[in-house]
Amino acid sequence: MIDWIDNYNARDWQTTTEGELRYALIGLGWWTADVAIPAIESSENGTTTVLVSSSVEKAERLAADHDIEHGISYDEFHNGVASDAYDAIYIGTPNAYHLDYAETAAKFGKAVLTEKPMEATVDRAERMVEVCEDADVPLMVAYRMQTDPAVRRARELIQEGFLGKPMSVYGNNSQPLLEMIPDPDQWRLNPDLSGYGTSVMDLGIYSINTTRFLLRREPVAVFSRMESRHEAFADVPDEQAASILRFENGIQMVSTSSQHAQQDTQLKLTGTEGQIELRPAFHGKCTLYLSRGDVSVRVAHDTFDSEQEMREEFDYFADRVLTDSAIYPDGRHGLQDMRIIAAIHEAAESGETANLE
Amino acid sequence: MIDWIDNYNARDWQTTTEGELRYALIGLGWWTADVAIPAIESSENGTTTVLVSSSVEKAERLAADHDIEHGISYDEFHNGVASDAYDAIYIGTPNAYHLDYAETAAKFGKAVLTEKPMEATVDRAERMVEVCEDADVPLMVAYRMQTDPAVRRARELIQEGFLGKPMSVYGNNSQPLLEMIPDPDQWRLNPDLSGYGTSVMDLGIYSINTTRFLLRREPVAVFSRMESRHEAFADVPDEQAASILRFENGIQMVSTSSQHAQQDTQLKLTGTEGQIELRPAFHGKCTLYLSRGDVSVRVAHDTFDSEQEMREEFDYFADRVLTDSAIYPDGRHGLQDMRIIAAIHEAAESGETANLE
Numbered sequence: 001m002i003d004w005i006d007n008y009n010a011r012d013w014q015t016t017t018e019g020e021l022r023y024a025l026i027g028l029g030w031w032t033a034d035v036a037i038p039a040i041e042s043s044e045n046g047t048t049t050v051l052v053s054s055s056v057e058k059a060e061r062l063a064a065d066h067d068i069e070h071g072i073s074y075d076e077f078h079n080g081v082a083s084d085a086y087d088a089i090y091i092g093t094p095n096a097y098h099l100d101y102a103e104t105a106a107k108f109g110k111a112v113l114t115e116k117p118m119e120a121t122v123d124r125a126e127r128m129v130e131v132c133e134d135a136d137v138p139l140m141v142a143y144r145m146q147t148d149p150a151v152r153r154a155r156e157l158i159q160e161g162f163l164g165k166p167m168s169v170y171g172n173n174s175q176p177l178l179e180m181i182p183d184p185d186q187w188r189l190n191p192d193l194s195g196y197g198t199s200v201m202d203l204g205i206y207s208i209n210t211t212r213f214l215l216r217r218e219p220v221a222v223f224s225r226m227e228s229r230h231e232a233f234a235d236v237p238d239e240q241a242a243s244i245l246r247f248e249n250g251i252q253m254v255s256t257s258s259q260h261a262q263q264d265t266q267l268k269l270t271g272t273e274g275q276i277e278l279r280p281a282f283h284g285k286c287t288l289y290l291s292r293g294d295v296s297v298r299v300a301h302d303t304f305d306s307e308q309e310m311r312e313e314f315d316y317f318a319d320r321v322l323t324d325s326a327i328y329p330d331g332r333h334g335l336q337d338m339r340i341i342a343a344i345h346e347a348a349e350s351g352e353t354a355n356l357e
Numbered sequence: 358m359i360d361w362i363d364n365y366n367a368r369d370w371q372t373t374t375e376g377e378l379r380y381a382l383i384g385l386g387w388w389t390a391d392v393a394i395p396a397i398e399s400s401e402n403g404t405t406t407v408l409v410s411s412s413v414e415k416a417e418r419l420a421a422d423h424d425i426e427h428g429i430s431y432d433e434f435h436n437g438v439a440s441d442a443y444d445a446i447y448i449g450t451p452n453a454y455h456l457d458y459a460e461t462a463a464k465f466g467k468a469v470l471t472e473k474p475m476e477a478t479v480d481r482a483e484r485m486v487e488v489c490e491d492a493d494v495p496l497m498v499a500y501r502m503q504t505d506p507a508v509r510r511a512r513e514l515i516q517e518g519f520l521g522k523p524m525s526v527y528g529n530n531s532q533p534l535l536e537m538i539p540d541p542d543q544w545r546l547n548p549d550l551s552g553y554g555t556s557v558m559d560l561g562i563y564s565i566n567t568t569r570f571l572l573r574r575e576p577v578a579v580f581s582r583m584e585s586r587h588e589a590f591a592d593v594p595d596e597q598a599a600s601i602l603r604f605e606n607g608i609q610m611v612s613t614s615s616q617h618a619q620q621d622t623q624l625k626l627t628g629t630e631g632q633i634e635l636r637p638a639f640h641g642k643c644t645l646y647l648s649r650g651d652v653s654v655r656v657a658h659d660t661f662d663s664e665q666e667m668r669e670e671f672d673y674f675a676d677r678v679l680t681d682s683a684i685y686p687d688g689r690h691g692l693q694d695m696r697i698i699a700a701i702h703e704a705a706e707s708g709e710t711a712n713l714e
Contacts, residue, residue: 163619164619167597167615167617167618168531168597168599168613168615168618170527170529170611170613172527172625174525174627176629223580223582223601225580225601225603225609227607227609229607240524240525240609241609242525242601242609242611244580244582244599244601246582250584250586252582252584252597252599252613254527254599254611254613256525256527256609256611258524258525258627260524260629261524261525261627261628261629261632262520262521262627262628262629262630262631262632262648262649262650264625264627264632268529268621270531270615270618270619270621271618271619272533272617272618272619273619274619275618275619275621291619291621292619293619351709351710352708352709353708
């Protein structure tokens with residue numbers, strides 16, 4: 001138990017401590033500015049050399065603030081400005097722009113780390129996979145939960161049989177979007193920029209992807225109900241959504257998500273002999289609850305916040321790229337989430353179960 | 358806040374401290390023997406005078422143990438033996454026998470408190486309502502959560518606007534039935550005795566009924582997926598079930614239940630401004646979690662166990678019967694749960710949404 005606690009944060013994925021990956025960060029919203037930049041600053045094998053924004057002034061100002069070499073515009077990026085200064089890009093723009101930046105990066109032979117969901121539609125996500133495969137550049141989707149220590153320890157425990165036979169999963173991710181970003185015209189509420197919708201694309205994806213990672217199994221059929229009643233959500237079907245996913249082996253997952261509710265994140269996996277729960281699950285300070293029979297254990301890591309989650313993710317990506325190793329959440333892994341989300345929207349629209357091949 | 362804590366257990370339903378209701382307890386399984394009998398012993402306005410079992414020896418032995426006047430057989434009960442000795446019956450038999458005892462009680466003008474679910478089918482539950490209404494005897498369904506202090510305080514808070522606009526509900530009730538009762542031939546796995554199935558009838562009903570009580574709203578449409586894979590569950594469709602219930606005003610409820618999983622009970626109601634959660638929710642020591650914005654509160658009542666829940670329920674029932682007052686969870690209230698459960702089974706079978714009138 002002492003070893004288990006002391007090795008809780010162990011980077012079981014790390015293969016090298018040599019080398020450094022130089023990043024161009026695309027899209028300077030609050031997540032990139034407040035979380036990604038500090039995460040790379042504290043990273044062991046990464047450094048930011050280029051910032052890219054629609055506003056060259058914003059890019060230059062933020063670059064100066066953080067002592068970063070280049071601050072350039074989107075057009076300059078596409079034209080190859082500073083392309084010798086970075087090895088990889090991180091895409092933090094609205095979903096519908098991810099492909100464009102991945103295409104340019106592939107053209108210049110750069111590795112691609114894109115935020116999730118990969119793109120706005122399955123078609124564009126497929127195109128991204130093709131473009132990166134054709135150019136032979138690494139492509140990773142930024143599922144930071146996969147390198148969170150709590151999630152990795154949960155995955156090991158499940159592999160060792162902690163749950164007995166896994167039976168069911170409950171995942172919820174809800175937040176008050178309009179209180180966090182008080183703008184009814186924000187891109188997450190615009191289907192041209194966000195894609196199929198907002199709460200499943202932006203929030204439900206955490207529960208679904210983390211469950212795929214934890215169980216090493218895939219959903220085979222989905223059903224969903226969505227509701228949009230508040231006027232700010234008039235253009236998207238899913239102010240909130242509730243979905244039932246049937247995984248391989250008859251495992252039932254329920255996934256709920258809402259952009260208009262009190263903040264709450266929970267992921268609970270229940271088996272015949274035990275239960276593993278993450279709560280909060282998805283936004284830092286991930287706390288692990290374990291129970292078997294009458295004994296329960298709480299494992300907290302109170303200082304491990306979203307920035308540290310992002311640092312782990314960047315260091316994992318750099319480790320893979322620097323050693324030319326396989327990436328777990330690669331383009332095809334992310335594409336599967338896009339197909340699941342599209343099926344969820346299809347099921348909600350038809351009122352019928354949608355099957356996944 | 359001091360008042361709120363000191364009045365946490367207040368019996369806001371109590372209208373009299375006079376009088377005493379005399380019970381005949383029908384069906385002497387472990388719940389009646391270990392929980393109901395002690396609950397009535399500690400009750401303020403109830404007393405057990407008759408025990409009724411298939412085995413007259415068992416009835417007499419348990420009656421002697423607890424200093425109860427009569428121990429009689431089912432046949433003797435139906436024939437009116439000791440009918441002057443009790444004012445009301447409590448039915449704790451397998452679901453499919455509830456109606457028979459209610460009919461006899463109605464014939465003798467006795468009040469009826471029946472365990473939930475009311476009966477095995479909607480038709481038999483409707484018949485129970487008619488029989489009791491025709492005989493003008495009180496009928497209550499034993500939803501003990503409705504008199505649990507945590508649930509009542511939650512209901513007041515919701516009424517006062519704690520959640521803002523209620524948006525969604527998650528309820529889970531799972532247990533390892535075959536570890537608790539290691540008998541594959543037990544009545545809960547026999548649809549002739551249990552009714553439509555096992556996990557929704559026996560466990561899911563807690564989440565659904567408590568949500569109806571808390572929100573004062575009714576489901577209008579349901580969808581469900583059920584799985585039975587273990588051989589002990591071959592005759593019932595729902596070793597486990599996941600259901601989406603659409604309530605009035607677009608509130609989404611997800612209800613999951615399993616008879617073959619690690620024990621877990623949770624009921625979580627989320628609104629635009631707050632969240633109220635019960636966990637454990639349904640088997641005593643009900644703990645209340647409240648959050649609005651960044652502030653959260655935990656209210657525990659660690660000594661309030663299932664027996665005390667039952668005492669509150671019996672005392673509520675006696676209070677209503679002794680004063681001839683309206684019963685909240687009356688026959689028609691319980692009948693609505695039967696209709697919801699039947700619709701859930703219909704939806705699971707058809708793969709389509711089932712509407713409730």
